[in-house]
Amino acid sequence: MVRHHRTSREPAGARTLSKELQAKGHRIGRYMARSLMREAGIASRQRRRHK
Template sequence: MLGVKRSSFYAWRKRQGRENPARDALRLLVIKHFNASRGASGSRTLMQELRHEGHEVGRYKVRALMREAGLKCKQRKPRCEERREKAHACHLRGNELSQG
């Protein structure tokens, strides 16, 4: 009816009540590192930090754990205005090569 095989549905339903203490511990580590970075670390940075501690984890696993914990990293704000001002100031200066 929904395009899902019956066996897949029952396997999914069986997993719903199951607890995974290893995953919960890993989620807590992700939250700890995320808070230590003041919300600036994304899944790639967190993956590197966890691997450095000796945990075998991939980027997509960290991304899923971040999603489960409701964590979103801060995005850098674009510095377009500052770049525009620098470029404009560069054009306002005279030609320094012709003043030999």
């Protein structure tokens, strides 16, 4: 999970990570991905708005 997060340059949140892992054949939901992200100490990086 941490590898997927880093390869996306860290904007990936629980929804994105769960969809990527599901595409690779893992059975994981959004809330499980969120829990695993908390355990691993990773958080999504929000993009700044362009003004």
